[in-house]
Amino acid sequence: MFFQQIVNGIVVGSVYALTAMGxxxxxxxxxxxxxxxxxxxxxxxxxxFFFLLQTGNPLVAVVMGVALTAVFGFIVQKFxxxxxxxxxPNVALIAGxxxxxxxxxxxxxxxxxQARELNFGAMLPxxxxxxxxxxxxxxxxxxxxxxxxxxxxxWYLLNRSTVGLAWRATAQDLETAKAMxxxxxxxxxxxxxxxxxxxxxxxxxxxxxxxxxYPMMGDVPAYKMLAVIVLGGLGNPLGTVLAxxxxxxxxxxxxxxxxxxxxxxxxxxxxxxxxxxxxxxGLLGRRRVS
Amino acid sequence: MKNKRIQSLLVVLIALGLIVAGCGGAGGDKxxxxxxxxxxxxxxxxxxxxxxxxxDGDSVTKAAKLAVEKIxxxxxxxxxxxxxxxxxxxxxxxxAVSIAQKLTTKDGVxxxxxxxxxxxxxxxxxxxxxxxxxxxxxxxxxxxITKGGDxxxxxxxxGTAQGKAGGYVAVDMLxxxxxxxxxxxxxxxTTLADSxxxxxxxxxxxxxxxxxxxxxxxxxxxxxTKIKQLKPDLIYMPTYSxxxxxxxxxxxxxxxxxxxxxxxxxxxxxxxxxxxxxTADGIIITTNLNRNSKLKATQDFIKDxxxxxxxxxxxxxxxxxxxxxxxxxxxxxNGAEPDKIKDGIYKIKDFEAATGLIKGYNKxxxxxxxxxxxxxxxxxxxxxxxxxxxxxxxxxxK
Numbered sequence: 001m002f003f004q005q006i007v008n009g010i011v012v013g014s015v016y017a018l019t020a021m022g023x024x025x026x027x028x029x030x031x032x033x034x035x036x037x038x039x040x041x042x043x044x045x046x047x048x049f050f051f052l053l054q055t056g057n058p059l060v061a062v063v064m065g066v067a068l069t070a071v072f073g074f075i076v077q078k079f080x081x082x083x084x085x086x087x088x089p090n091v092a093l094i095a096g097x098x099x100x101x102x103x104x105x106x107x108x109x110x111x112x113x114q115a116r117e118l119n120f121g122a123m124l125p126x127x128x129x130x131x132x133x134x135x136x137x138x139x140x141x142x143x144x145x146x147x148x149x150x151x152x153x154x155w156y157l158l159n160r161s162t163v164g165l166a167w168r169a170t171a172q173d174l175e176t177a178k179a180m181x182x183x184x185x186x187x188x189x190x191x192x193x194x195x196x197x198x199x200x201x202x203x204x205x206x207x208x209x210x211x212x213x214y215p216m217m218g219d220v221p222a223y224k225m226l227a228v229i230v231l232g233g234l235g236n237p238l239g240t241v242l243a244x245x246x247x248x249x250x251x252x253x254x255x256x257x258x259x260x261x262x263x264x265x266x267x268x269x270x271x272x273x274x275x276x277x278x279x280x281x282g283l284l285g286r287r288r289v290s
Numbered sequence: 291m292k293n294k295r296i297q298s299l300l301v302v303l304i305a306l307g308l309i310v311a312g313c314g315g316a317g318g319d320k321x322x323x324x325x326x327x328x329x330x331x332x333x334x335x336x337x338x339x340x341x342x343x344x345x346d347g348d349s350v351t352k353a354a355k356l357a358v359e360k361i362x363x364x365x366x367x368x369x370x371x372x373x374x375x376x377x378x379x380x381x382x383x384x385x386a387v388s389i390a391q392k393l394t395t396k397d398g399v400x401x402x403x404x405x406x407x408x409x410x411x412x413x414x415x416x417x418x419x420x421x422x423x424x425x426x427x428x429x430x431x432x433x434x435i436t437k438g439g440d441x442x443x444x445x446x447x448x449g450t451a452q453g454k455a456g457g458y459v460a461v462d463m464l465x466x467x468x469x470x471x472x473x474x475x476x477x478x479x480t481t482l483a484d485s486x487x488x489x490x491x492x493x494x495x496x497x498x499x500x501x502x503x504x505x506x507x508x509x510x511x512x513x514x515t516k517i518k519q520l521k522p523d524l525i526y527m528p529t530y531s532x533x534x535x536x537x538x539x540x541x542x543x544x545x546x547x548x549x550x551x552x553x554x555x556x557x558x559x560x561x562x563x564x565x566x567x568x569t570a571d572g573i574i575i576t577t578n579l580n581r582n583s584k585l586k587a588t589q590d591f592i593k594d595x596x597x598x599x600x601x602x603x604x605x606x607x608x609x610x611x612x613x614x615x616x617x618x619x620x621x622x623x624n625g626a627e628p629d630k631i632k633d634g635i636y637k638i639k640d641f642e643a644a645t646g647l648i649k650g651y652n653k654x655x656x657x658x659x660x661x662x663x664x665x666x667x668x669x670x671x672x673x674x675x676x677x678x679x680x681x682x683x684x685x686x687x688k
Contacts, residue, residue: 001519008511105340113344114560115532117567126543135544210508210536212565216342220506255501256512263475263504264512 003132005256006249011140013248014147015206017241019221020228021154022199028235029171029191032089033226035096036076037199038218039103044069044200045207045217046107049118066200073196077189100222108215115214118207139209146205150198154237163190171235220265227272231282239284246283247271330373331366331626333358333617334393334423336386336414337405337610339378342505345531345561346606350405350428351376352599353607357614360594367621372614375399379406383413390414394421400621401425401631403613405606408432408449408477415442424632426617428610429554432477433686436655441632443655445616446578446609446645448685449478452553453485455576455661456526458682460486460551461493463663463675464574466524468498470517470548472510472537474529474555475502482528482553498522507533510540518546530555531562535570542569554578557605563669570666574674578645579608580662582673587615591644602670605645612643656685 023037048065052058080099084092124138158164169177170187178184202221207213228247232239250271251264262270275283335354339347358374366372375397379385386406393399394417402418402425404411411430418425419439427435427442431449436442447455460466469490473479479502487497498520501513514537517525525548527537534556541550552575556562563570580588581602591611595603603611619641620634635655641648649658661683665674677683 001515004515005512008509008515011511012509108340108344113339113348115345115535115565117565119567128545137543206508211539211567212508212532212535214532215344216506219342252512256516261501263502264507264509265504 001133001256003134005252007134007136007140008256009249009252010245011137011143011248012252013245014143015202015209016224016228016244016248018143018147018150018198018202018205020225020232020240020244021151021237022195022197022202023225024229024232024235024237024240025191025195025198027229028237029167029174029188030081030092031235032081032092032096033229034081034195035093035222036080036099036103037096037195038222038225039100040069040072040076040196040199041203041206041221042107042213042215042218043072043103043203044196045118045203045213046111047200048204049111049116049207049213052118062201062204065204066197069200069203070193070197073192073194073199074189076196077192081192082185082188100218104215104218111215113215115212117211118204118213119211137209143205143209146201150201151237151241154194157194158237163187167191224265224268227268231272231275233282233284236282236284239282242283246275328370330371331621332373332375332397332399333614334389334397334399334402334425335374335376335405336379336389336393336402336410337376338381338407338410341381343381343407343530345558346407347378347381347405349558349560349599349604349607350610353595353603353610354403354405354614356595356598357611361614361618367618367626370626372618379410381407381410383410386410386414387417390417394418394423399423400626400628401617403428403610403617404430405610406430408435408481411435412477418442422632423628424617424635426613426635428613429606432481440636440653440655441628443616443635443651444657444685445613446554446605446657447659447661447683448656449481450485451656451683451685452576452661453482453528454489455663455677455682456482456486456528456551456553457489457493458677458679459574459576459663459675460524460526461490461495464524464549464551466490466495466522466549468496468520468522468524470498470520470522470525471500472513472517472525472527472529473500473502474505474533476505478530478555479528483526486526486528503529503533505530505533508536510537511544514540514544514546517548518544522548524548525550527551528553528555531558531565535562535565538566538569538573549574551575554605557664557671559602559604559671563666563671568669571668572666574663574665575671576677577605577662577664577671578659579603579605579664579671580646580673580676581664581671583646585642585644585646587642588644588646608644612645612648615643616641616648652685652687654685654687656687658684 026034044065048061051064052061127136166182228243232243337347337350377389404427408430411427424441427444429446473483550573554577557577624630624634646659661677663675664671
């Protein structure tokens with residue numbers, strides 16, 4: 001039972017890490033809490049579902065879901081956030097919420113209100129290890145594998161590439177980076193493309209894991225990812241991964257040993273509050289010097 | 291600069307406000323129907339067409355339209371046509387309240403049907419009561435809904451009766467001794483789990499655990515792993531299709547091997563059966579729609595609904611459809627004014643409806659009819675049993 005719960009916790013945490021990563025990237029550079037990223041999460045899953053129905057090919061479905069959602073991220077940045085850059089961050093926040101609500105209702109009108117099956121998990125059989133009392137879902141390997149690979153790629157991009165250098169410079173100080181000759185517009189655009197691509201991957205994987213996608217599927221991620229981002233230290237990708245694992249593990253272990261005496265999300269937020277009381281700057285955030 | 295910022299923020303806020311206000315009503319301005327004998331009879335209706343219960347909203351809206359079509363095809367109400375005045379409550383009580391006010395003051399409806407959940411219906415019920423316009427709740431099951439007065443009726447089982455029926459299935463039919471409960475944390479799940487617990491404990495069975503979750507929960511592995519250790523004879527899960535389907539799938543993956551008992555909440559052909567697929571086989575539910583019923587009203591409804599919607603109906607659709615049929619029956623026999631409709635509903639006896647034979651309504655407005663027990667077999671709801679014991683199915687009258 002203990003091992004099973006640990007694995008459960010890691011899977012839940014990985015899902016949170018993937019889900020929150022898109023919004024973390026956007027926050028890291030733009031200092032905007034981009035709620036519409038949770039809309040992109042649902043959009044990616046639906047595009048993928050559409051292509052799965054049309055072509056029957058899972059690979060095409062995933063690639064198209066991620067690519068088109070990334071393009072959507074570029075459009076959102078160019079036509080929604082870029083014009084609002086010199087306004088107060090509240091304006092961008094509200095615009096993002098508006099876009100999120102629009103996307104949910106758009107998906108409901110186009111795809112219908114019912115949950116649909118994103119059924120390519122059936123081909124991944126579960127692995128049972130009775131000695132350890134462990135059941136490993138086939139889809140878990142997919143989730144864990146994808147999370148690990150994507151996070152490594154992201155780490156490489158941010159820390160070992162020129163793009164990453166420009167990115168970090170822009171995140172630290174956009175004006176100075178611009179003065180140093182960095183094409184910050186391009187950095188910001190790339191940031192959104194990657195952030196929305198991540199959201200799509202998360203949406204598709206969660207859709208496969210639970211064999212269901214529905215218009216409101218971004219609802220829980222919309223607030224859960226905020227918790228993860230805040231706990232991780234606002235815009236710090238490594239912090240986001242750590243925070244996601246902490247929240248996923250806490251929910252699972254408390255739920256598994258004490259029971260769901262409160263709904264799971266409520267348990268997560270109690271944990272969030274306790275940790276923030278201890279570390280107001282988040283797990284890996286830097287304390288701001290005034 | 292600062293002013294400009296505040297200005298733009300205001301503009302956005304106002305725009306958002308307008309959008310939200312705009313979402314509220316699809317009905318527009320409707321003048322009360324003139325009291326002449328040719329004008330159509332208006333029946334109000336609200337359902338969660340958008341929001342987290344949009345799938346149920348879709349089912350019941352189709353059922354309401356089908357019912358009105360059928361009434362009009364059968365000659366209307368003594369020659370007068372029936373007209374549906376439908377609104378979307380977004381599953382929000384505040385929306386339901388303003389809809390109830392619109393229906394009772396502006397739209398001139400003679401009766402109304404709630405195709406929504408317990409918390410929204412509960413909020414709207416007193417407004418219909420005060421306006422003296424009869425309202426029938428299609429499938430909302432919280433006991434308080436009908437307690438406000440005699441203009442509010444219920445078409446499906448009150449939660450306490452269905453919870454008891456679940457208990458009967460668990461201990462009397464399936465002989466369970468130890469039971470784990472997994473309930474959705476709202477009026478629906480709590481009412482059912484409480485009355486279920488009361489019944490099974492009175493029969494000497496033991497509830498070994500009770501866990502709750504929100505209606506958007508998807509991850510049940512932690513809690514199912516915990517339940518697996520407790521080795522109960524049965525899991526009772528009063529919840530909806532989205533969460534129920536995940537419980538079914540994950541229980542199968544974890545090789546739980548425990549009999550599961552659900553409620554009308556997972557009586558959904560589109561969302562529950564499709565998402566859970568073969569993992570749902572063997573799950574038993576309490577509901578009010580018997581797919582194998584010999585009643586003509588049931589078979590006609592299933593046929594007509596399937597032809598219209600392209601898929602088999604669920605219990606929320608059947609319950610909603612029946613509300614309109616009951617209203618029509620009352621209007622045909624007793625007259626189409628609110629007071630007469632109310633009196634007419636109390637007079638209904640042994641009325642054949644899609645959800646079975648309606649024995650009648652008690653003084654609280656609670657329906658009495660048999661509880662259906664269905665089992666999922668080869669991906670379809672199938673007859674398992676029927677509970678007619680008056681000790682179980684008779685609703686409370688105070």
